Amino acid sequence: MNIIVCIKQVPNTTDVKIDPETGRLKREGVESIVNPFDEYAIEEAVRFKEKYPGSTVTAISMGPPQAESALRQAISVGVDKGVLVCDRVLGGADTLATSYALSQAIKTLGAFDIIFCGKQATDGDTAQVGPAIAEALNIPHVAYVRKVESSDGKTIKVERLMEDGYDVIETNFPLLLTVVKEINTPRLPSLKGKMAAKKAQILTLTAADMKCDESRCGLKGSPTQVMKIFTPPQRQGGQKFTGGPEELAKTIVGKFKEIGII
Amino acid sequence: MEYFLTEEEQMMIETARAIAIEKMKPVREHYDEKEEFPWEIVKEFAQGDLCGVYIPEEYGGFGKGIMGLVLVVEELCKVDGAIALSLAATALGTLPILIAGNEAQKKKYLPDIASGKKLAAFGLTEAGAGSDATGMATTAIKDGDYYILNGTKCFITNGGDAETYTIFAKTNPQRGARGISCFILEKGMKGFDFGKKEKKMGIRASSTRELIFNECKVHKDQLLGKEGHGLMIAQATLDNSRPGVAAQALGIAAGALDEAVEYARKRVQFGQPIASFQSIQHMLADMATEVEAARALLYATARMIDANLNKPPREQKRTSKESAMAKLFCSETAMKVTTNAVQIFGGYGYSREYPVEKMMRDAKITTLYEGTSQIQKNEIALNLIKESAAKDK
Ligand SMILES: Cc1cc2nc3c(=O)[nH]c(=O)nc-3n(C[C@H](O)[C@H](O)[C@H](O)COP(=O)(O)OP(=O)(O)OC[C@H]3O[C@@H](n4cnc5c(N)ncnc54)[C@H](O)[C@@H]3O)c2cc1C
Ligand SMILES: Cc1cc2nc3c(=O)[nH]c(=O)nc-3n(C[C@H](O)[C@H](O)[C@H](O)COP(=O)(O)OP(=O)(O)OC[C@H]3O[C@@H](n4cnc5c(N)ncnc54)[C@H](O)[C@@H]3O)c2cc1C
Numbered sequence: 001m002n003i004i005v006c007i008k009q010v011p012n013t014t015d016v017k018i019d020p021e022t023g024r025l026k027r028e029g030v031e032s033i034v035n036p037f038d039e040y041a042i043e044e045a046v047r048f049k050e051k052y053p054g055s056t057v058t059a060i061s062m063g064p065p066q067a068e069s070a071l072r073q074a075i076s077v078g079v080d081k082g083v084l085v086c087d088r089v090l091g092g093a094d095t096l097a098t099s100y101a102l103s104q105a106i107k108t109l110g111a112f113d114i115i116f117c118g119k120q121a122t123d124g125d126t127a128q129v130g131p132a133i134a135e136a137l138n139i140p141h142v143a144y145v146r147k148v149e150s151s152d153g154k155t156i157k158v159e160r161l162m163e164d165g166y167d168v169i170e171t172n173f174p175l176l177l178t179v180v181k182e183i184n185t186p187r188l189p190s191l192k193g194k195m196a197a198k199k200a201q202i203l204t205l206t207a208a209d210m211k212c213d214e215s216r217c218g219l220k221g222s223p224t225q226v227m228k229i230f231t232p233p234q235r236q237g238g239q240k241f242t243g244g245p246e247e248l249a250k251t252i253v254g255k256f257k258e259i260g261i262i
Numbered sequence: 263m264e265y266f267l268t269e270e271e272q273m274m275i276e277t278a279r280a281i282a283i284e285k286m287k288p289v290r291e292h293y294d295e296k297e298e299f300p301w302e303i304v305k306e307f308a309q310g311d312l313c314g315v316y317i318p319e320e321y322g323g324f325g326k327g328i329m330g331l332v333l334v335v336e337e338l339c340k341v342d343g344a345i346a347l348s349l350a351a352t353a354l355g356t357l358p359i360l361i362a363g364n365e366a367q368k369k370k371y372l373p374d375i376a377s378g379k380k381l382a383a384f385g386l387t388e389a390g391a392g393s394d395a396t397g398m399a400t401t402a403i404k405d406g407d408y409y410i411l412n413g414t415k416c417f418i419t420n421g422g423d424a425e426t427y428t429i430f431a432k433t434n435p436q437r438g439a440r441g442i443s444c445f446i447l448e449k450g451m452k453g454f455d456f457g458k459k460e461k462k463m464g465i466r467a468s469s470t471r472e473l474i475f476n477e478c479k480v481h482k483d484q485l486l487g488k489e490g491h492g493l494m495i496a497q498a499t500l501d502n503s504r505p506g507v508a509a510q511a512l513g514i515a516a517g518a519l520d521e522a523v524e525y526a527r528k529r530v531q532f533g534q535p536i537a538s539f540q541s542i543q544h545m546l547a548d549m550a551t552e553v554e555a556a557r558a559l560l561y562a563t564a565r566m567i568d569a570n571l572n573k574p575p576r577e578q579k580r581t582s583k584e585s586a587m588a589k590l591f592c593s594e595t596a597m598k599v600t601t602n603a604v605q606i607f608g609g610y611g612y613s614r615e616y617p618v619e620k621m622m623r624d625a626k627i628t629t630l631y632e633g634t635s636q637i638q639k640n641e642i643a644l645n646l647i648k649e650s651a652a653k654d655k
Contacts, residue, residue: 188280191311191324194273 001055001153002112005045005079006102006133007038009063009070010123018229034070037118039077040179043186044148045116046078052153056080060105062090062098068202076189076197083109087206092219095124099132101217104210106137113153115176119144130178141176142169146183263554265561267333274315274330278337281306290342293467294620299423300345300467307349308378316353317360321372327568328502332509332560339513340520343624344467346513348381350506351419351468354632355382357499358428358444362487367446371426383424384503385415385473386496393637395430395496396439400475402431407482409433409445411475414457417631421471422456425449429473430492442492446484453478464623497582502567504585504632508560508592511628515556515596518603518621519549525616526606542606549599556595563588583645590638593628600625 011030034042042059049055059074061067062085071082085105093101106112115137117130127143134141146166147159153173160167161180189197207217215221241251256262267275285306293300307313315330317323324330331353338346356375359367374380391397400413411431415421427447434441447454457472487495523546526537536542563584570578600622604611611618629635 187309188284188306189277190309191273191277191315193311194277195270198269198273 001048001052001114002110003045003048003055003057004106004109004112004115005038005041005057005059005074006115006117006130007042007059007061007070007074008035008118008121008124008129009033009061009067010035010121013122018231032066032069034073035118035121035123037120037122037179037181039118039186040181040183041116041118042074042077042079043184044177044179045114046187047184048114048116048151049078049080051151058083058109060085060102060109062086062093062101062105071202072197072200073189075200076193077187078190078193082200082202084202084204085210086204087208088218089207089212089214090218092222093217094222094224095126095128095132096223097217097219097221099129099136100221101207101210101212102129103133103136104212105205106133108205108210113174114156115139115174117176117178119178119180127178130176134176137176139174139176140171141178142171143178145177145179148177148183263558265557270324270326271329271333274312274324274326274333275337277310278312278334281310281312282338282341286338286341286345290345290467290617290620291614293342293345295466297461297466299469300348303345304348304378304381311378313349313352313378314372314376317356317372317376321368322376323372327564327571328505329561329564329568332505332564335506335509336513336516336557339510340517342467343510343514343517343621343628344465346510347465347468348420348423350510351384352382352424353506354499354503355384355420355424355426355428357502358384358486358495359446361498361502362444362491362495363446366483367486371446375426380425381420381423382426382428383418383420384499385418385421385427385429387415387417388413389416393634396442396493398430398432398442400429400431401435402433402443402445402480404433404482405479409443409480409482409485411445411447411453411478411480413475415473415475416457417460417470418473419468419470419631421469421473422449422459423469427454427473428486429475430496431475433489433492437490439493440490442496443489444486444492444495445480446486447478447480451478451480463626464620465627498580500632501580501582501585504589504638505560505564505567507628507632508556508563508588511589511592511596511625512553512556512560514621514625514628515549515553515592515599518596518600518618518625519546519553521616521618521621522546522549522603522606525610529608536606545602545606549602552595552599556592559591560588583642586633586638586641586645589628589632590635590642593625594635596625596628597622 009032012033045057049057057079058081059071059079060083061070068084085101090101120127131141131143142158142160144161145158146161149157155172157170160169241248286303312334314323315326315334319325335350359371375382386395388398402409402411429445429447430442432441433443453476455474457474460470526542527535529536567581603618604622607616607618610616
């Protein structure tokens, strides 16, 4: 089986700050990590490989040259190959342009059976890239997968986490899954994995390598405009009323009238 | 201190640290309290490729020698000195195969140990034969292609949980020290049973059991080295394994030191952190200096052993003295440092709510097994006398 996992390098959100002046993330001095949800995607991809001997897992990341370290980290926990999608032309991409570039990378690599993505990235947080890659490749996808119930390499049955329970969905290969953290416990890097990560050759793909249509890449190919990024104000504590039931009822009705609810 | 470790040595430390902190720390009290065997963590050691760090690559290991073993054991023991023993005692049980095994024996047993699929144990001690192994009563009497084992070993770490056992028995009781041989036994063999499990002061996540041999028939292919070479194999094993106990002691001491420094900074009495009292500072300073001295001695010893093993057999020298020094110094340091850590924690140090009382209990074993501190001193002194006498010639 050819298994692909898409991973994004993100700032370690436990210490991320937004610059109030520019509305940008303050990335200086912040450690870069593999998007936490993508660790579950990597683990699930590696478990698939272990289930189907002879399979290979390829991790793909689009980002600046330092995203290579995310790929090496993936190799240390069982991924076989790393592919870095890196080109100035791709900079400033929104989710549409990101998923276009990633889908071109996947096409360039050849035939595949299954693609894993995280549920969402902890910085951009849109959860759009996974499904959008599937659309660009014209394959089925299931988002928010919490369990792979069964798979015979032709069809797959998965559980999709919903707010009020879960759906059981059956669909065909090739396909794309985005996974939630309930799906597994990611393994820690092994010594042999770390050695492989150290030695691995990371393949770099440019927009030209992937035969990208430049008008669909980077800033040019991004219809989304970020107007402003801000931290929403903290919710205030609310107002507290005290007194007997009758008195309270009167005050509350009065308040409701005052703010126009009734 | 900077020890100029290689990139691969750093990797082993990082791998061990991640397992220690993420997997062992949350469960260490549980295993101490329940005295259960920590199989879930053994699986983590296996998954992380830690079980075979000292086993050559050709048998599926990582080929990083005694130094590799030392670094991994130290790092794990900073968090828990008992759980890590499953791995360290496996090394003790495996060394006789590495030292004296023929190619077929190595191929048969080492890969499963290196991958963590199987644990090993070392069976030397008996009720009547502790410091003096030659006093053993277990016999292995030749009968055609087989040896028939009878006797009881006691205090065997990983006993009952290990699959592979290196067992010492007398093939020729009349010949004393030259009548001992070493065999590889497997769990499940007819006539090989387990007796009582010891209830212990510390290292309670580690199992310590009796091994009972009752007309146990062992094929001659399971003999390690030559008949009568058992005691030599045991001594060579201990020369290589004592740094492992030293590493356990060092790890426990280093872990206790970290706890003590942190606590001293946070605990306020008389309106100030206790770390501001000079007597506490001096205790911490002594502890840190002792830990670092122990580490320097141990790493130097481990490097010496590995360099020695890489030489052609004729140029190899015994490293008994250095191994004994490292074990003696690290284990006595562990006792001092953990006792002082409890002192710095005050009454809280005596409570099971805090980790240092367990560290003190766990540390004590390191001055006892694989030869007590007194036996290490005997070994060191004996070598000093021999070296001096050799100069006279
Ligand atoms: C501070 C900030 C500024 C931004 N500025 C702009 C801007 O100016 N213009 C604009 O159009 N957009 C901007 N974006 C959005 C940015 O383009 C998105 O972060 C990106 O498209 C990925 O979307 P996401 O982070 O929401 O990922 P999600 O859709 O939440 O990610 C889901 C999954 O898709 C995969 N994935 C996502 N990204 C990658 C990747 N790069 N490589 C491999 N796999 C991936 C992973 O498996 C991930 O788990 C900005 C985002 C941030 C945080
Ligand atoms: C938890 C645990 C795990 C163990 N694991 C193993 C194992 O896996 N395999 C194994 O084979 N054994 C194992 N042992 C046994 C251990 O190695 C012995 O307990 C140890 O060697 C001491 O032997 P002993 O207990 O019989 O003490 P003794 O030999 O009876 O010693 C009693 C005291 O006399 C002192 N003494 C003895 N002889 C001399 C001397 N010549 N000069 C000065 N002082 C002397 C000792 O230092 C000690 O203080 C284990 C023991 C324990 C407690």
